[in-house]
Each structure stands twice: as structure tokens, then as C-alpha cells.
Amino acid sequence: MSAIPSVAVTPLRPPAPLARHLPLVALLVGAAAFLLPLWVMLAGSLKSMEEIRQSSILLPPLNPTLAAWRQAVAALSPGLVNSLLITVPSVLLSALLGAVTGYAMTFGRFRWWNTQLFNVLMLAAFIPIQLFLYPAVLGLAWLGLFGSLAGVVLAHVVFGLPLTTILMKSHFEQLPIELIRAAQIDGAGFARTFLSVVLPVSTPMCAVVMLLQFTGIWNDFILGLVFAGPESRPMTVQLNNIVGTTFGERAYNLEMASALFTAALPLAVYFYSGKLFVRGVLSGAVKG
Amino acid sequence: MQRPALRDRLTECLFMTPAVALTLIVFVGTMVWTVSLSFTSSRALPIGHWVGGTQYVRLWHNARWIASVENLAAYVLAYTLLSLVVGVALAVLLDRYARLEDVWRTIFFYPYATSMIVAGLVWQWLLNPSVGLQSVLAGFGLPGSEIAWLASPQLAIYAVALAGAWQSAGLVMVIVLAALKGIDPEIHRAAALDGIPVWRVYVSLLLPQVRGALITATLLLLMSAAKVYDLVVAMTNGGPGTATELPAKFVMAYLFVRQNVGLASAAATTLLLTVAAVLAVGWAARRYAKR
Numbered sequence: 001m002s003a004i005p006s007v008a009v010t011p012l013r014p015p016a017p018l019a020r021h022l023p024l025v026a027l028l029v030g031a032a033a034f035l036l037p038l039w040v041m042l043a044g045s046l047k048s049m050e051e052i053r054q055s056s057i058l059l060p061p062l063n064p065t066l067a068a069w070r071q072a073v074a075a076l077s078p079g080l081v082n083s084l085l086i087t088v089p090s091v092l093l094s095a096l097l098g099a100v101t102g103y104a105m106t107f108g109r110f111r112w113w114n115t116q117l118f119n120v121l122m123l124a125a126f127i128p129i130q131l132f133l134y135p136a137v138l139g140l141a142w143l144g145l146f147g148s149l150a151g152v153v154l155a156h157v158v159f160g161l162p163l164t165t166i167l168m169k170s171h172f173e174q175l176p177i178e179l180i181r182a183a184q185i186d187g188a189g190f191a192r193t194f195l196s197v198v199l200p201v202s203t204p205m206c207a208v209v210m211l212l213q214f215t216g217i218w219n220d221f222i223l224g225l226v227f228a229g230p231e232s233r234p235m236t237v238q239l240n241n242i243v244g245t246t247f248g249e250r251a252y253n254l255e256m257a258s259a260l261f262t263a264a265l266p267l268a269v270y271f272y273s274g275k276l277f278v279r280g281v282l283s284g285a286v287k288g
Numbered sequence: 289m290q291r292p293a294l295r296d297r298l299t300e301c302l303f304m305t306p307a308v309a310l311t312l313i314v315f316v317g318t319m320v321w322t323v324s325l326s327f328t329s330s331r332a333l334p335i336g337h338w339v340g341g342t343q344y345v346r347l348w349h350n351a352r353w354i355a356s357v358e359n360l361a362a363y364v365l366a367y368t369l370l371s372l373v374v375g376v377a378l379a380v381l382l383d384r385y386a387r388l389e390d391v392w393r394t395i396f397f398y399p400y401a402t403s404m405i406v407a408g409l410v411w412q413w414l415l416n417p418s419v420g421l422q423s424v425l426a427g428f429g430l431p432g433s434e435i436a437w438l439a440s441p442q443l444a445i446y447a448v449a450l451a452g453a454w455q456s457a458g459l460v461m462v463i464v465l466a467a468l469k470g471i472d473p474e475i476h477r478a479a480a481l482d483g484i485p486v487w488r489v490y491v492s493l494l495l496p497q498v499r500g501a502l503i504t505a506t507l508l509l510l511m512s513a514a515k516v517y518d519l520v521v522a523m524t525n526g527g528p529g530t531a532t533e534l535p536a537k538f539v540m541a542y543l544f545v546r547q548n549v550g551l552a553s554a555a556a557t558t559l560l561l562t563v564a565a566v567l568a569v570g571w572a573a574r575r576y577a578k579r
Contacts (some may be wrong), residue, residue: 031395034395034458037399058424101307113304134549134553158310189299221521243522262403
């Protein structure tokens, strides 16, 4: 029995040029395929319907026109305002609630209760939302919030609770305990420690949570569809209505301009934030 | 010394109150309510009387529900496989070959940041045989390019799965890539020294090492497949016929359009049980993989 199995060492030879470039070619083809819908949206939104009928879907607009964009902006502006009015308070409130809850869960003394609550929230993150909708409609109607912006915000804050809490808790658990001890020795209470010590060192994680919540809430369709009224519909719901009501030939240029207009803000946030967004998705995925 | 400690306990209670209240009322309360509604004959209002398992019997005799479940099976299979294959392939390519990893990752992951409604709309146009992608392919004389995927009762669900996979493959890539990055790069040098081809290193050595990440990704894909709703609404609205009806959409239709809360609750409860079963299996698999 030899301790080390003998291995025939083949000399390293440089791979053939084509084989060496194959991975890069595969990546380029993949990138083209993934970017195709974005390109088609952009190009299509700048074409006239006549050009869409005659030219290829892949070609850039030869006679660019903003007509479809004007129409889309006019039709979706109320939705844009509603989406902002829904998303901004929802993101702030749910991040705050997640931070408060995660903090109390991590550093609080009611260990057993906190663990139970955490387990329930972990499970709640997976339950199909359809299970909650009907009672939630009745509940919001009872509160007089059904069909209002406040009702949609409340729904987002509640349904965001599992994700925000899980993310904040996993972050707080990594904070050095000495930090908390030092604050306590200095006489800071539970709330003071949170506000003056823990929250200030947690701004990156708060940013990650808000980023995830922003894209999630902006892109939400189902909560807006169910809980918003005619005056408070978010952009995604309006977008779907615009498409649903066209008769005859589909106005693809209008549809693409509207779709891109709706996707613009979350995409801009995504492209701008880059790694931070990925970090959030990863910690959410691994915990959940 | 007693007073500040007491005050701290009270503050802690105060901090936990909103979360506890919301969890008990919304998550636990409404879930119990929905499950109990599924045993009643409620139509538009939750006032029906107890009918035992009748709604479940009705559910499994409902042609639209049966079609939804069958479609979901096809969707889950196509969507999960496609997302996994593409996502893992991209992760391996980025792990081994890519410079400018950030740029590539940004490109492959951006669909995840767009709404399903937007994704559904653009894919619907791409798959329109007369003005979409296939018209380009037809220009090259490619056979089969006249097939109208979204109008075909057999193929439409796979077209929806394709759009879904376009959105999710990047998520798989990000999760698997992060796990691959955690492996000692020395293994590549050792394998190269032994003349083992790169693909072999990944298939036999590295991917088994990141099986935890693969299970997590699969679990997330299965969960999002079970919930898929907006994508079909935007892309096919369930058609042609019931070819792309799905359980989540069935619940919505019977809750808010057909006003049959009892039946919708039975469908939602069935969905819950399915998700719970998948989760249990997934957690067991992940625990097993960690050993």
C-alpha cells in the first residue's frame, strides 16, 4: 500500500486557440441573450408602429420617435406618483421595523420567545401570499384602509417583515458584543444603545435592506392589484391595465415604452448599487 | 440597579410589540382563518357553514384546477431545470474565466431587478411569430420558426417558463458563484498538474462541494415557481384556453372574480401544504448535504 497513489503527470500544453476562447465566446453569447429583452424594449419604444411592422425586432430605430414615450409617460404618470407614494414610506417603515425587531431579537433577554417568533417569521417568508389575501382584505376594509395608499403601505410593511427582520438579525449577530457591553457600562439603556451605537454602525446593512425592499415593492403587482383602489394603483398594475385594454393590433411601441418606463427606476437603482444589491440577495437567500 | 434593568425589559417589550402583533394577527391569524374557511361553503362573504372536506372534493373535480396543477408540474420542471443549467454554467464560466466579473454579473443578474409584468410583456413580443424573434430566424430560412409558442396549448407553458428562467438564472448564478469563490483555488492548479480537464474538475470536485448552495438555489426556484402569478397574467393571462392557468392564479380568480371563497381557500390551503412539503424535503436535504 503506497501512501500516495502514483499519478501520471502529463505535461502542461497550451490549449488550442479556439478552445481557449470558447468560454469567452459562451459568455458573450449568453450576455447577448440576456440583454436582448432590454435592447428590444429600448429600440421598440423609439419606433413607430409602421417601422415595427416592417423592420426587424433586432434593428435599432431608423427614424427614432418619442411619440410612444409621450403616450406612455402621460398614461403612467399617475401610477408613477402612486408607486413613489407607496414605495418610499413602505421601504422606510419596513427597514425600521426590521431593525427594531432584529435588534430586540438579537440582544433582548426573552430568548425563548424571540426564537419562537423568529421561526414563525422564517416560515412566513415562504407561505404563498394567496393564503393571507382574503382575510387581509377584510381586515383592511374593517380598518377603513382598503383601497387607499396607506392600506397598500401597511400590506408591504407587514409582508416585508420576515425578510427585513431576518437580514437585520443576521447582521446584528455579527456585531462585536463588546460594543454593546461598552455602551451598557457607559449607562446607555436598551433603546439608547440601539439608537446611538448599533444603528450608526449598521448603515451599510440598512442600505442593503432598503435596496432589496425598494426593488421588491416597486416591482410588486399582487399587493397593489388587491389592496389599491382606482386612485391609488401603482405603476405595475397600471402597466398591465394599459396592455389589457388595447384592442386590435397590439401597439408594441407603446407597450415597450410603458414597460421600460416602469422598469427604469429599479433598474437604475440596481445598476448604480451593483454589489450591495447582490450582497443583500445573497444573505437573504442563504438565511431563508 | 433594579430600575434601569426593569426599564430595559419594558423597552424590549415595546420593541417587539409591533412584530409580535403583526405576526400573530397577520401571519398566524389570517392563515388559520383561511384554512378554516376552506371547510365552509362561503361564497362572496365568509359566512358559509361547515361542510367538512366538500370543497377539497370539489377542487379535485374542477377541470380548471386539474389543468392548473398539470401546468404547474410542466412549468416547475422546465423553469427549474433551465434556470439551474444556465445559472450553474454562468457561475462556472465566471468563476474560472472571467475578468471584469462585476460587469458580467451585472448583465446576467439585471432581469432579477425587473418586474414580472415587464418581463412578461417583453417576452410576449419576442415570441410573437410575425414581428418577434422568429421573424428574424425565418429570414434565415430556419425551419420551425413559424410556430406560435404562446398560441399553442402544448407549448405556451414552456414559453412562460423560458421568460421565468430569464429572470431567475442570474439568481442561481450569484448563489453558486459565491459558494465557488469560497473554495481554495489551489485545487485548479493541482488538477491542471494532473491533466484533469476543467469541466471534469467542476463536475466531479467543485459542484459536489457547493451542493448546499445548489440545494438553496433549487429551493428558491421551487418556491417562486409555486407562487408565479404576475408573469402569466402579463404574458398569456392563462390562455390559450386553460393552457397556462396556474394554482396561484386559480386562487385569485375564485377569490376576487368568481366569488367562491370556500373553494379558493381550499386551493390556497393545498398550495400551502405543497410548499410545506417541498420545504421539509429541502431542509432535510440541506441538513444531509452539510454532513
